[in-house]
Amino acid sequence: MNSISSLTGAHLRTYQTILQHPLSHNLPWRDVRSLLEKLGQVTEEPNGNLKVMRHGQRLVLRPPRTKDVAENDEVMALRHFLARSDSAAPALGESVGKTLLVIDHHEARIFRLNMDGAVMQQIVPANPEEFSRGKERPDPNSYFPTVVKALQSAEEILIFGRGTGKSCEMDQFVAWTNNHYPELAARIVGALVVDEKHMTEDQLIAKAREFYATPVSLRA
Numbered sequence: 001m002n003s004i005s006s007l008t009g010a011h012l013r014t015y016q017t018i019l020q021h022p023l024s025h026n027l028p029w030r031d032v033r034s035l036l037e038k039l040g041q042v043t044e045e046p047n048g049n050l051k052v053m054r055h056g057q058r059l060v061l062r063p064p065r066t067k068d069v070a071e072n073d074e075v076m077a078l079r080h081f082l083a084r085s086d087s088a089a090p091a092l093g094e095s096v097g098k099t100l101l102v103i104d105h106h107e108a109r110i111f112r113l114n115m116d117g118a119v120m121q122q123i124v125p126a127n128p129e130e131f132s133r134g135k136e137r138p139d140p141n142s143y144f145p146t147v148v149k150a151l152q153s154a155e156e157i158l159i160f161g162r163g164t165g166k167s168c169e170m171d172q173f174v175a176w177t178n179n180h181y182p183e184l185a186a187r188i189v190g191a192l193v194v195d196e197k198h199m200t201e202d203q204l205i206a207k208a209r210e211f212y213a214t215p216v217s218l219r220a
Contacts, residue, residue: 007039010031010034023072023076026068028068029064029068033050036050041053041054055086056085056120057084059077059081061074097154097155097156098113098155099111100160100208101147102196103159103161104196108122108124108150109201111201111205113205123150152184156189156212157189158189158190159188159190160192160207161196162195163193170191170193171191
């Protein structure tokens with residue numbers, strides 16, 4: 001995958017337009033698609049949406065009704081995706097210290113916290129589209145091992161999830177990890193119920209940093 005520093009010509013101009021202030025409303029869709037194809041892996045889904053993968057980050061875009069990407073939310077989504085995906089996830093075996101796992105039935109988001117910010121990796125089940133049709137969730141054995149593999153380099157793991165018991169993917173993951181990967185389970189320092197669907201990534205990271213900053217004896 002190419003880095004931002006490798007951009008030239010039209011690709012560089014498109015990238016600069018996405019980042020400019022105030023937000024641009026003159027951003028041709030074909031130029032945006034070309035930039036994303038330059039930087040990451042782009043596939044077109046059956047419904048016409050564009051799925052972009054880069055450094056473990058995923059972005060799904062709906063083609064605009066006009067030739068330009070004009071909505072503020074869409075431009076901001078592009079901006080945040082480019083920023084998040086600009087750093088590759090640490091290599092397997094490389095220690096990353098404090099980590100946040102946010103997990104539900106639809107996805108797992110792993111935030112590797114550092115002094116400058118956080119690097120996020122997203123993992124989705126094999127058939128996430130089944131959730132929208134109300135079907136039974138996939139067997140966790142097809143989902144959780146991938147999450148565990150991504151967490152191998154984490155020294156401390158904090159988990160956020162919603163609900164309790166069988167309705168809570170977090171509780172299921174903790175129980176499954178205790179049974180199958182006790183060494184990794186021993187590195188789980190907390191599992192908190194949060195309304196993560198109504199929290200921004202910045203709010204999730206701030207809450208995780210607050211937890212880690214609290215003395216171990218005072219942690220909930």
